[in-house]
Amino acid sequence: MSLSDITTRIDAACQAAGRDPASVHLIAVSKLQPLDRVTAVLDEGHRLFGENRVQEADGKWPDLRKQYGSVDVHLIGPLQSNKARQAMQLFQAIHSVDRPKLANAIARLAQELGTCPDIFLQINTGEEPQKAGVLPTEADAFVAECRDLDLPVQGLMCIPPVDEEPSLHFALLAKIAERNGLTGLSMGMSGDFERAIALGATHVRVGSAIFGDRVTG
Numbered sequence: 047m048s049l050s051d052i053t054t055r056i057d058a059a060c061q062a063a064g065r066d067p068a069s070v071h072l073i074a075v076s077k078l079q080p081l082d083r084v085t086a087v088l089d090e091g092h093r094l095f096g097e098n099r100v101q102e103a104d105g106k107w108p109d110l111r112k113q114y115g116s117v118d119v120h121l122i123g124p125l126q127s128n129k130a131r132q133a134m135q136l137f138q139a140i141h142s143v144d145r146p147k148l149a150n151a152i153a154r155l156a157q158e159l160g161t162c163p164d165i166f167l168q169i170n171t172g173e174e175p176q177k178a179g180v181l182p183t184e185a186d187a188f189v190a191e192c193r194d195l196d197l198p199v200q201g202l203m204c205i206p207p208v209d210e211e212p213s214l215h216f217a218l219l220a221k222i223a224e225r226n227g228l229t230g231l232s233m234g235m236s237g238d239f240e241r242a243i244a245l246g247a248t249h250v251r252v253g254s255a256i257f258g259d260r261v262t263g
C-alpha cells in the first residue's frame with residue numbers, strides 16, 4: 047500500500063457512503079516509522095500526521111517542520127498531565143483527552159498560552175478495563191464538563207476492542223457525538239477505515255497501511 051492507494055480507497059468509501067471526500071481527513075500515523083518513509087510521504091505533499099508519544103514526536107517534528115514548513119501533527123496516544131504543556135506546543139489536535147484531570151490541565155494552559163489545540167474526547171466504547179477513555183455512560187457528562195472549561199471540543203475518538211466488529215463501536219461513537227452536537231469523529235485505522243467512513247468518520251488514523259510495518263520500539 048501507499049499514500050495514493052489509501053486516498054483512492056478513502057475516495058471510494060466516501061462515494062459508496064454518499065459523502066464528500068473533503069469531509070474525511072487522513073491522519074498518516076508515523077509513530078515508530080523509519081524517517082525515510084515519513085519524508086517520502088511528506089515529499090508526496092501530505093501534511094497531516096499522527097503520533098502517539100509526545101517524546102517521540104518532539105524528537106522528529108520540529109526538525110521536519112524546519113525542512114517542510116508547516117505540518118499538522120495530531121496526538122492520538124495517551125497524555126500525562128505533566129506533558130500537556132509540551133503537547134500543546136507541538137500538536138494541532140489532541141485526540142486522547144480521556145479524564146477530567148487532563149481536561150483541567152489543558153484548560154489552565156490554554157488560558158495561559160492564549161491558544162489551544164483542537165480537542166477530541168476519547169470514549170472507551172468497549173468498556174475495556176485496560177483501555178483509556180471515559181465510559182459511554184459517562185460521555186455526555188464529560189462533554190459538558192469540557193465545554194464548561196471552554197475547551198474547543200471538536201469531537202470524539204475511539205479505539206475498538208481488537209476482537210470485536212469495529213462497526214458496532216463506530217456506530218456507538220457516532221450516536222454519542224450526535225446527541226451531544228459534535229461533528230468530529232476520529233475513528234478507523236488500517237484494518238477498518240472504510241467501515242469507519244461508512245459510519246461517519248471525519249478523521250481516520252492510518253499507519254501501517256501507508257508506511258508498512260512499524261519498527262518495534
Ligand SMILES: *Cc1c(COP(=O)(O)O)cnc(C)c1O
Pocket residue numbers: 075077098122123205235236237251252253254255
Ligand atoms: C498506531 C495507532 C493507529 C494506526 O494503526 P494502524 O493499524 O497502523 O493503522 C491508529 N490509532 C491509534 C490510536 C494508534 O495508536
